[in-house]
Amino acid sequence: MLVEHSERGEAMGKTTGRWTLALAAGLLLGGTAAAQGASDEAYEYFARNCVSCHTIGGGPLAGPDLAGLLDRRDRDWLSAFLLDPAGVIDSGDVYAQALLRDARGVYMPTPPGITADLADKLLTVIAVEDGLDKSRFAGLQLSDRPLTPVDIALGRQLFNGTTAFASGSPACFACHTVEGAAGFGGGRLGLDLTTVYARMEGRKALGAWLGAPPSPVMAPLFQDAPLDADEILALTAYLKHTSESGVEQASSGVLAFLLTGLGLAAVLLVLFDVAWKDRYRSTRRTLVEGRRSPRLASRAVEGMEGTP
Amino acid sequence: MHDELLFAILPYVAMGVFLIMTIQRYRQRTFTYSSLSSQFLENRHHFWGSVPFHYGLLFVLFLHLAGLFIPDVILAWNAAPLRLFITEATGLAMAVITLIGLGNIVLRRMGDTKSRTVTSVSDWIVYALIGVQVISGIAVAVFHGWGSSWFATSLTPWLWSLFKLQPEIGYVTALPWMVKLHIVNAWVLIGFFPFTRLVHVLVVPNPYLWRRTQVVLWNYDRHKVRSKD
Numbered sequence: 001m002l003v004e005h006s007e008r009g010e011a012m013g014k015t016t017g018r019w020t021l022a023l024a025a026g027l028l029l030g031g032t033a034a035a036q037g038a039s040d041e042a043y044e045y046f047a048r049n050c051v052s053c054h055t056i057g058g059g060p061l062a063g064p065d066l067a068g069l070l071d072r073r074d075r076d077w078l079s080a081f082l083l084d085p086a087g088v089i090d091s092g093d094v095y096a097q098a099l100l101r102d103a104r105g106v107y108m109p110t111p112p113g114i115t116a117d118l119a120d121k122l123l124t125v126i127a128v129e130d131g132l133d134k135s136r137f138a139g140l141q142l143s144d145r146p147l148t149p150v151d152i153a154l155g156r157q158l159f160n161g162t163t164a165f166a167s168g169s170p171a172c173f174a175c176h177t178v179e180g181a182a183g184f185g186g187g188r189l190g191l192d193l194t195t196v197y198a199r200m201e202g203r204k205a206l207g208a209w210l211g212a213p214p215s216p217v218m219a220p221l222f223q224d225a226p227l228d229a230d231e232i233l234a235l236t237a238y239l240k241h242t243s244e245s246g247v248e249q250a251s252s253g254v255l256a257f258l259l260t261g262l263g264l265a266a267v268l269l270v271l272f273d274v275a276w277k278d279r280y281r282s283t284r285r286t287l288v289e290g291r292r293s294p295r296l297a298s299r300a301v302e303g304m305e306g307t308p
Numbered sequence: 309m310h311d312e313l314l315f316a317i318l319p320y321v322a323m324g325v326f327l328i329m330t331i332q333r334y335r336q337r338t339f340t341y342s343s344l345s346s347q348f349l350e351n352r353h354h355f356w357g358s359v360p361f362h363y364g365l366l367f368v369l370f371l372h373l374a375g376l377f378i379p380d381v382i383l384a385w386n387a388a389p390l391r392l393f394i395t396e397a398t399g400l401a402m403a404v405i406t407l408i409g410l411g412n413i414v415l416r417r418m419g420d421t422k423s424r425t426v427t428s429v430s431d432w433i434v435y436a437l438i439g440v441q442v443i444s445g446i447a448v449a450v451f452h453g454w455g456s457s458w459f460a461t462s463l464t465p466w467l468w469s470l471f472k473l474q475p476e477i478g479y480v481t482a483l484p485w486m487v488k489l490h491i492v493n494a495w496v497l498i499g500f501f502p503f504t505r506l507v508h509v510l511v512v513p514n515p516y517l518w519r520r521t522q523v524v525l526w527n528y529d530r531h532k533v534r535s536k537d
Binding site (some may be wrong): 053072160161162164170171173174175182183186187188189209215216217220221252257258260261262263264265267268269272276 | 354359360363382385386388389390392393396397398400401402403404405408438449450451452453454455457458460461462465476478479481483484487
């Protein structure tokens with residue numbers, strides 16, 4: 001609750017300022033997007049949450065192209081769908097079922113923090129952008145040129161972190177592994193990305209996803225530090241390469257890592273045994289036993305003299 | 309809602325209790341500010357409990373603090389996979405010896421009558437909480453690597469957002485449940501800290517590490533004194 005309040009408070013502060021500007025601009029120009037009800041807030045929301053799966057006039061990605069959306073369905077249906085995609089699909093709605101088939105059975109996630117008001121504004125954004133010659137949401141302009149071994153090599157470096165992303169975003173290797181990753185492999189906080197290129201059905205959808213990663217763990221890290229187009233192309237080349245390796249997932253480095261840790265721990269225990277041979281663990285006992293054995297007693301006294 | 313409770317409210321409750329109660333206990337019950345020693349009661353088992361436990365725990369704790377205070381340095385070091393593996397394997401080994409030490413401590417306290425007598429309920433709670441913390445930490449290290457990197461990118465911004473009184477729980481709410489358990493149990497430990505033997509952490513005689521050595525001189529003939537009896 002604390003978060004929502006503070007974020008909302010901040011957002012409202014910003015929006016008020018922007019509205020004043022937008023209103024002034026609207027009065028001057030007449031008929032701008034803002035005047036038609038598509039707020040900056042909705043534009044920003046669309047850019048952060050929708051573009052990884054949708055374009056407006058750039059063809060389908062993981063989800064359909066939204067060009068002509070308001071000609072295909074009426075506003076009420078679209079608004080209900082935005083508020084609860086899974087609910088509408090599961091209600092048996094014929095059109096929603098067709099969308100689900102087109103998306104190969106992948107449900108559209110409920111847009112984070114969606115409200116009826118926001119849904120309405122988003123539909124206005126889509127309508128306004130659809131009316132333009134070329135929408136700013138026509139999709140990431142990723143080059144169509146053939147991917148080369150140089151791209152793959154750069155992609156591997158970016159993935160592993162040996163070459164840093166220009167924006168300072170964390171390397172993929174911290175949380176993800178792929179087939180052919182060095183040593184114990186990449187991290188295991190996130191998914192194995194070996195076949196992600198095939199799963200996303202190619203460069204365009206994967207590129208769009210990487211342009212604005214929507215997953216809840218990645219979104220906060222990348223929304224203010226996005227990858228640039230060259231980096232995305234190189235990563236796509238590398239992930240295409242791993243996808244074509246013919247294996248479903250990376251060989252697991254977990255056992256090797258665990259055994260290394262246990263081995264190192266054993267070495268440490270041996271070191272402790274050597275380092276504290278005559279101290280701490282036997283002072284009193286050796287002194288007591290030394291009453292009976294002169295050899296032990298002299299050893300204990302030597303040990304005592306070494307201690308501060 | 310329960311994410312807000314665990315990641316935006318619990319941390320403040322824990323930090324508040326920690327601050328107020330450690331000060332209150334120091335001022336009002338100064339002489340309880342220690343960890344009661346039981347080394348004189350039993351010292352065969354003691355070495356393999358206390359030594360690996362303390363060295364392991366201190367190392368792992370400092371790695372976590374490095375992630376909090378110098379995340380950029382950690383990420384720069386981890387930029388080469390080999391260096392990342394060295395960090396992670398060393399951290400794992402230290403966590404394993406912590407667990408071995410803790411196991412020995414608990415076995416000793418249970419097995420030895422004299423030690424068990426001086427063990428309080430709060431001591432047992434401390435052992436249970438630290439046990440959960442170390443085991444969940446090892447599980448996270450093994451099944452959700454590489455934490456030394458993703459702590460610096462996901463947990464550090466969340467922790468700083470807490471200190472700035474603007475909690476951004478989006479960084480943590482989608483993490484695996486094992487990681488969440490490790491985080492939540494850490495806050496419980498911090499909140500419980502002032503009521504336990506753990507307060508000795510705050511009064512470690514650190515100057516012993518750098519003060520000049522003290523030479524002990526006898527101004528009497530030791531042999532004469534000893535030969536009296």
